[in-house]
Amino acid sequence: MTVLGIETSCDETAAAIVRRDPFGNGTLLSSIIRSQFKDHEAYGGVVPEIAARAHVQVVDKIVEAALNEAQLDFGDLDGVAATAGPGLIGGVLVGLVTAKAIALVHDIPLAAVNHLEGHALTVGLTEGLRPPYLLLLVSGGHTEFLKVGGAFQYEKLGGTIDDALGEAFDKVAKMLGLGFPGGPAVERTAASGDPYRFDLPRPLAGRTRPDFSFSGLKTAVRQVALTHAPVSRQVAADLCASFQKAAGDVVRDRLRAAMTIYEASGLARRLVVAGGVASNRALRTALLKECEASEYTFHAPPSGLCTDNAAMIAWAGANRIAAGLVDGLDVAARARWPISEVSVPVETVKE
């Protein structure tokens, strides 16, 4: 089955095509991503109205480019998928309405995909890994542990009580004037820094519930920056490195708490990390170490498929359509949409 996916929930306009064989293996045929980074740079963050307009302007060209790259036509598609939430509602609408029009005109099934499920299932496309697994979803809007017990089975074990980790990276970058988006800038700056120079807090360390909190860590970074103002290059590098080290330590500590709960269900000891922050090297290393210590296998998408893309949407959509989980043309776009809500009772899944 060949499926076109469209992603417009934030500041990337993306389209991709995947092929899924009857055994559930996927092949990525094309993936086009246009980042709106330049449109929002001057504002230091994503402006929803500008984002929605920018998606409208390019979405049809991006879809065309994805078809061209795969050397396919609309007539070759067996299904179409789009992010239906969560995200900035104006942008989500653009992609979803585009997918609905394609489904209607070409008479193919539509899958309204939850963006987080896209992140959650990417490893199925990239390394053929299927649930069950413990999932750490760590992105710009979310930081949570999920038990992915089976196909389309998502149970939240714990999550952040304030900022998402990606948001914390973005804010640290902003206070140090490193630019936007902040995650990659902090990682680059940290490369020449000393992670032991500044003693930053490890919020919630040792707690039984696998929750996160990053606002105290962010405030501590701000304090150091103020104390050293104007911040020199070396201080910025050391501060970024110390922040990244603290974040890695915290996530590793919280992972132990999540593992304890996950293991009670007796499922295979596998950790998947996904979402934009999963592309961070220091974080991946911290998680890998904990997996080695706890005898889990470690899985993460390649860095380019951690941040937002449409391959993950096409892939999640292809899996849904293959399982008979198709949406009507009246399906709504949703700004808020916890992944647990897309869980499907086991008996409903066809395969």
Ligand code: ATP
């Ligand atoms: P969500 O998926 O929760 O809806 P989103 O789609 O906006 O949010 P993603 O695109 O999945 O988020 O991830 C973007 C986030 O990842 C940003 O906060 C960005 O700073 C962060 N990020 C990207 N690359 C890195 C990196 N190398 N190190 C740390 N953070 C990173």
Ligand code: MG
């Ligand atoms: Mg983005």
Ligand code: FE
């Ligand atoms: Fe995302």
